Amino acid sequence: MEIRSHKFRQNAADALANEQLQNALAHVRSKFIQKRAKAVNNLKAFDTLRDNATAIKNHTLENLDVYLEIFEEKVIAQGGQVHWAATAQEARGQVLDICRRVPAKTVTKGKSMISEEIELNEFLEQNDITPVETDLGEYIIQLRGEHPSHIIAPAVHVNMDQVRDDFRKHHTHLPEDRVLEEPKSLLLEARGILRERFLKADVGITGANFLVAETGTSVIVTNEGNGDLTQTLPRVHIVLASLEKVVPTLEDMSQILRVLARSATGQEMSVYTTLSSGPKRPDDVDGPEEFHVILLDNGRSSMLGTEFQDMLRCIRCGACMNHCPVYHAVGGHAYGWVYPGPMGAVLSPSLAGVDKTGHLPNASTFCGRCESVCPMHIPLPKMMRHWREREFEQHLSPPSNRRNLKLWAWFAVRPGWYRLMTRFSHLGLRILSGWSGSIRWLPFARGWTRHRNMPGPERQTFMQAWQRHLVERRKS
Amino acid sequence: MSTRSEILKKIRGAVGGPDEKNVRRVSVEQHIKRHPAGTLPSKISSKAGAIKLFIKRAKSADATVEQCGTANVAEQVASFLREHNLPATCRTGTDYKLKRLVSSKANLLELSEGPSDGNDITAISCALGGAAETGTLILVSGPENPTTLNFLPENHIVILHEKDIVPHQEDLWKKIRKKYGSGEMPRTVNMITGPSRSADIEQTLILGAHGPLRLHIIIVKG
Known part of the structure; x- marks a missing residue:
């Protein structure tokens, strides 16, 4: 998809004014947070498991070359094939080659963010192959011609009424007067339509939550069972996975699974965790005849050994965006590329370039909730700060920002001047607030006061209060 | 290159x-060979405790669970089918132990064998184990338990032997x-873990997505 992250300000303003979107985002604010909190509170060992999961991924990244080689050896030994792709273009080409050889007309797909990253659907369509998204959320947005706005709940920006309208518009072979009042009837309709697609597809494409080196296994985690049908029914199964998905052993996978579902949907376990190893065996009566794994780099190896290496621990649970006040306010599409929320603000500049996505690490209040809920202890705010520094170093930030920062820096290293300046600003703000109330109009910050009042300052600055505190302590 | x-x-x-x-390769291979288990959160000391916990957790994931002896499995299956007004035909794989359990003198069930093509209403499988x-x-x-049986039929009945219930995934x-x-x-x-579901429409949980609408577990004693 075209990168629209440079328009973040405009996207955010549009999102804030979009009443329908704001209604939909309320579900993120309430449901996701409650469910996770409950699941985490029910497991005493959660924090220990987080530490373990983090250590497992760190160890794997430190030996990523060796683990990938072992994974590859195991896949080949089981009769599968591994394809290495440095870029999105290369990965797309590999998928197309396999599809053409089959030859495939229809491809069913399990939910995969890598598929979004490499813009696979558009590419397959251009080459006369029909991609069919089978996850309910992905199916809805495919009908709408949209991209996911959340990494685990792709249609979280859509309301039920919209889904109903879309189904009526697209499922024209069904009776017009059918009742579609409940989410359940919408789900059953999608189930019926996609069932036929599953049975007719020539190739099934899934992502991977894990690649297990020990056994050459790709693992997907789903609730609907769509990914599982995708990789069982067609003659060919293609796994799209990025390099960092590898974990050493089944036990290591189990440690991470315990924090994954709890952090994502608040479940103890997702309904289906499916482990696929190679193509069907000689005596198997179902399963695919071919098993391909496409290992995608697309910028990840360049993150290793840098201050952004920790981001490669990410298991795509979505907890960071579920708890982000900025995501709550503007939703996923405003971020303008594949990965939204705090994880996207760190990952997008790494994969797509800070020149195109530099607004994203700036779209944070640094409240730190993302880091506090991240099951892999990824220091997201710190990494966003690194990107802000790089943006500044590369002269990508607007001149007014740079000027103001320089001015601030001049004061910041001169404490006397700094205190004098704060006293003047304090006085100014007190006057603007009418000595006690809130501020309705502020020069240089009208963007703020146009939408809401700014609280007026306390009577004293922190330094004044501190001095007074010291004096009183000495007296007593 | x-x-x-x-x-x-x-x-x-x-x-x-x-x-x-090959220093790193050797140490990595050792890690794989040792496959250390990490932290196992729930302390389960007895078999009975594991079975009890399994039932509790499976039910909280919206599965239905029954326990019975080896002689009553067919009856249990038949009563589940009756309860939900389902025909007495079931698809199974070639697992002969499972077939012995579900066949009965009274011919309560009509069994057909093989993978599913999407037209079966109910399937019966035998689990390798259960994590409490x-x-x-x-x-x-x-061939004993084809994977399509786990996903295509609307109702999935799974036979699980008590002896195969273990505390954690790691045991499996x-x-x-x-x-x-x-x-x-x-x-x-x-x-x-439970029947299929989706919360993709307004984050409202609905049971029965692409996989089975019902998951019924029969725990066989002894």
């Missing part, structure tokens, strides 16, 4: 450097290593 060697070279340059003497911690079933592919990985060999796997291992 191929893409593969370029990517590997880049990774080596960033982490550990070239592994000429989360009420999770583990099923493995093969041990079992799989013993059965298939270290580092070897069947084509598909399905970990199943």
Whole structure:
């Protein structure tokens, strides 16, 4: 998809004014947070498991070359094939080659963010192959011609009424007067339509939550069972996975699974965790005849050994965006590329370039909730700060920002001047607030006061209060 | 240089450097061989405790659970089908132990054999085991229990022997290593916790998405 992250300000303003979107985002604010909190509170060992999961991924990244080689050896030994792709273009080409050889007309797909990253659907369509998204959320947005706005709940920006309208518009072979009042009837309709697609597809494409080196296994985690049908029914199964998905052993996978579902949907376990190893065996009566794994780099190896290496621990649970006040306010599409929320603000500049996505690490209040809920202890705010520094170093930030920062820096290293300046600003703000109330109009910050009042300052600055505190302590 | 060697070279340059003497490879292989278990959260000391916890967790994931002796499995299946007004026909794989359990003198059930083509209403499978911690079933592919039976029929009945209920997933990985060999796997291992569901419309949870609408577990005693 075209990168629209440079328009973040405009996207955010549009999102804030979009009443329908704001209604939909309320579900993120309430449901996701409650469910996770409950699941985490029910497991005493959660924090220990987080530490373990983090250590497992760190160890794997430190030996990523060796683990990938072992994974590859195991896949080949089981009769599968591994394809290495440095870029999105290369990965797309590999998928197309396999599809053409089959030859495939229809491809069913399990939910995969890598598929979004490499813009696979558009590419397959251009080459006369029909991609069919089978996850309910992905199916809805495919009908709408949209991209996911959340990494685990792709249609979280859509309301039920919209889904109903879309189904009526697209499922024209069904009776017009059918009742579609409940989410359940919408789900059953999608189930019926996609069932036929599953049975007719020539190739099934899934992502991977894990690649297990020990056994050459790709693992997907789903609730609907769509990914599982995708990789069982067609003659060919293609796994799209990025390099960092590898974990050493089944036990290591189990440690991470315990924090994954709890952090994502608040479940103890997702309904289906499916482990696929190679193509069907000689005596198997179902399963695919071919098993391909496409290992995608697309910028990840360049993150290793840098201050952004920790981001490669990410298991795509979505907890960071579920708890982000900025995501709550503007939703996923405003971020303008594949990965939204705090994880996207760190990952997008790494994969797509800070020149195109530099607004994203700036779209944070640094409240730190993302880091506090991240099951892999990824220091997201710190990494966003690194990107802000790089943006500044590369002269990508607007001149007014740079000027103001320089001015601030001049004061910041001169404490006397700094205190004098704060006293003047304090006085100014007190006057603007009418000595006690809130501020309705502020020069240089009208963007703020146009939408809401700014609280007026306390009577004293922190330094004044501190001095007074010291004096009183000495007296007593 | 191929893409593969370029990517590997880049990774080596960033982490550990070239592994000429295979030092990292050897230590990684040792880790895989030892496959340490990490932290196991629930302390379960007895078999009875594991069974009780399994039932509790499976039910909280919206599965239905019954316990019975080996002689009553067919009756249990028939009563589940009656309760939901379902025909008495079921699809199974070639698992002869399972077939012996569900066949009865009274011919309560009509069984057909093989993978599912999407037209079966009910399937019966036998699980390799169950992890009590989360009420999770583990099923493995093969002609005995084809994978399509786990997903295509609307109703999935799973037979689980008491002796196969273990505290944690890790116990099941041990079992799989013993059965298939270290580092070897069947084509598909399905970990199943409850019937399929979706919350993709307004984050409202609905049971019965692409997989089964009902998951019924029959725990066989002895």
